[in-house]
Amino acid sequence: MTRPVLVQGVTYHGSTPTSLGGLDNVFGKHISAEALRQHILWYKRRFNIAGLEETLRRARQGIKPPAKTLFIVFHDGYFGNYEIAFPILKEFGIKATFFLTTEFINGRFRFWVDQLDAALKHTGKSEITIMTPAGWQTYSLQDEKYRLEVALKLRRHLKALPVKEFTAELQQIVTELGFPALDDVPLLGKHETALNWDMIRQMSAAGMEFGSHTHHHLIIGRQTEATAREEMLISKALIEREVGRECELFCYPNGQYPSDGNDVTDAIAAELGYKHTLYMMGPYNLIHRKTFRLTGIAFGEESNERELHHKLSARRYYQRKLTGQWIWPWKKNSL
Numbered sequence: 467m468t469r470p471v472l473v474q475g476v477t478y479h480g481s482t483p484t485s486l487g488g489l490d491n492v493f494g495k496h497i498s499a500e501a502l503r504q505h506i507l508w509y510k511r512r513f514n515i516a517g518l519e520e521t522l523r524r525a526r527q528g529i530k531p532p533a534k535t536l537f538i539v540f541h542d543g544y545f546g547n548y549e550i551a552f553p554i555l556k557e558f559g560i561k562a563t564f565f566l567t568t569e570f571i572n573g574r575f576r577f578w579v580d581q582l583d584a585a586l587k588h589t590g591k592s593e594i595t596i597m598t599p600a601g602w603q604t605y606s607l608q609d610e611k612y613r614l615e616v617a618l619k620l621r622r623h624l625k626a627l628p629v630k631e632f633t634a635e636l637q638q639i640v641t642e643l644g645f646p647a648l649d650d651v652p653l654l655g656k657h658e659t660a661l662n663w664d665m666i667r668q669m670s671a672a673g674m675e676f677g678s679h680t681h682h683h684l685i686i687g688r689q690t691e692a693t694a695r696e697e698m699l700i701s702k703a704l705i706e707r708e709v710g711r712e713c714e715l716f717c718y719p720n721g722q723y724p725s726d727g728n729d730v731t732d733a734i735a736a737e738l739g740y741k742h743t744l745y746m747m748g749p750y751n752l753i754h755r756k757t758f759r760l761t762g763i764a765f766g767e768e769s770n771e772r773e774l775h776h777k778l779s780a781r782r783y784y785q786r787k788l789t790g791q792w793i794w795p796w797k798k799n800s801l
């Protein structure tokens with residue numbers, strides 16, 4: 467393995483029996499069984515689909531990945547990974563890697579974006595007034611189209627806040643929407659629930675791979691070093707205890723370099739025993755024996771074949787390589 471080999475990566479989140487839209491599926495985060503099947507058929511005609519962990523382990527031993535290797539990963543640990551994605555992957559005889567937010571798997575955590583979308587879905591209020599950088603703003607909630615727009619605005623607003631103000635502001639918004647506390651917001655639906663460790667063990671026994679996606683889905687690059695270390699350490703230990711296999715891969719929530727993960731946090735990951743880290747900055751990776759940092763691109767329910775082709779085209783990769791910008795070519799993805 468003297469020369470680096472191009473390996474491409476694709477990222478998914480949840481999966482659902484039928485197609486969901488609106489507040490149930492902002493940014494197409496949950497892919498339906500039908501769309502997932504179509505995506506995999508499309509990949510199978512063009513790529514060699516292989517497990518990420520297995521590909522990297524072999525690369526470390528100097529074994530070159532086959533030409534046109536593609537890895538598939540799922541972030542977060544939603545129940546649909548077991549209910550929908552797992553049987554489809556088995557049917558096609560392929561492996562994928564699932565990155566678990568371990569406190570979500572333990573059933574003691576909800577993703578704030580899901581809580582926000584669920585509060586907007588279930589609220590009885592017809593409008594909401596919030597403080598924004600432009601002053602007090604009132605937004606209509608009269609139908610789902612408006613509510614979806616508000617969901618996107620509030621995401622941007624909340625993401626821009628410092629860690630300390632974030633929780634208070636999210637709580638304030640939820641109160642404004644008529645729920646006494648965050649815990650009082652009903653679930654979006656079954657698709658918002660998590661995998662459990664039994665499902666994960668079954669999937670692992672069938673060849674699926676598991677890595678860490680932190681304990682509380684914190685944006686690692688914005689935490690103190692102690693918190694970053696703790697998040698990476700606890701989730702690794704839990705996965706190893708529950709799955710009974712070494713947890714070699716760490717995947718950054720939000721996945722942007724250098725804001726969400728960077729050279730400092732990669733060094734912490736290496737120190738804790740992770741063999742590789744994964745970002746979400748595009749599909750292209752040049753793998754060699756010592757490659758540590760990788761990246762995949764996010765696709766969802768709305769991604770059609772044209773998008774897959776456009777974003778995974780090797781011709782674009784070579785063009786970008788020539789212009790020296792090949793490694794982080796894609797727009798920020800806010801899933």
Ligand SMILES: [Zn+2]
Pocket residue numbers: 541542679683719720801
């Ligand atoms: Zn995530």
